Amino acid sequence: MDHQLAERTGAADRYLLNEFSAEERAEFEAHYFDCVVCASNVREGSIFIDSVKALMERETEDAARDEPHVEPRRPAAWFAWLRPATLTPSLVALSLAMIVGYQNLLTLPSLRTPQLLSTSVIAPLTREAAPIVTIDPRLPRFNLNFMLDAPRANSSYVCQFMDERGAAILTMESGLREVSSFTLSFLLLTSQFPPGRYTLSVRDPANRSLVVQQYNFVIRVGAAK
């Protein structure tokens, strides 16, 4: 890659936005290590991106500290979905362990601000309307719990969130499970779930066409009371 081509194609920005193929990246790196102008564009762009990240992280943390978000312990309207079985201490412990597990599993960006996790649980799909989940748009993440009651214990499950058009927006493995009834707890990015109706499909990893359980829910934004 020569300098003119790099300039003309906005190579430094493409590079920083990770838009290059491995080959293009290697070509541009071979160029910018020898080109003082492109090196400067890359360096300044990188400094800007790091500073923006740090600044926004700090703002998010400050906002969360100033206005602590506390989920109500009282049952909400759709709390009736909760089955007595999920209240047993062992399952509550399992659910908490899974929340911790997921924070690592999902490789989410840093979660530094302590936050109370919702204790509300969404039950599998029924004929009734989907429960409404109100999330605080000021917080970068929110948690959702789903009660899973599989016909038999699978070693793991494939969990797929879909929007109302049926487009998959997030797919992940549940990790090792040893029981057939438990609470699936997710820590999700607020930005990935704009207000709307969603479906979570839990499938057997050995046979992905087999839906073990399905859940509908509606995301709505509003300050948590």
Place this chain on the structure above:
Amino acid sequence: MLLAANPIGCEAGGPALNYAERRQRGTLERYVFDRQYLERLAGGDAEVERHFAAYFGELLLVKLRGRLRSPQVVADLRQETFVRVFHALRKKDAIQHPERLGGFVNSVCEHVLLEYFRSGKRTVQMQEDATEPIDRSHSVESELITEERTQLVKRVMSELPEADRKLLREVFLEERNKDQLCEELKIDRNYLRVRVHRAIERFRLSIQSKGKLSRAAKAAG
């Protein structure tokens, strides 16, 4: 070797000076990699070493962070690259074209990366540190510079339209899938890049004008 932080007031334009000229003018911000520079570097000239480490330190950091998530691995491989480059410099005529020193550093780093990936350590390390993508190891000097940069970024951000600020958050902080984001915002990838470029360009201009101001102040004082 201690890596110094890069000066943020690095001049983007103007004629390049060779090492002797820069030394005379008391600045190492613009330079040419020439035989003299290589000899001083190989001979352990502290000033040239500091310049070399600052300049290539940041470029290597950007390159390595594009491939690795663990700050510790990035730091280790960067250090390994420096060690190998210095080792090569001490061999007579190891670098035939001093003006291509950057290309040489890049190719050494490529080798170091390849060896690392072949060693099979990759997955272990990446899992260990996957939640901490930003390198936060700073010297006091670089913390001051970081604070200065933060102030500049704050100013640039405050001058951006709200939609652009939101876009930067989605792209860089939340690390959203860009295709999905474009679809939501009803824009194409080119326009997303234009908006990011616009923000970076404002920052470039502001650090350049800040660099000019501080040099003018230094000259006056």
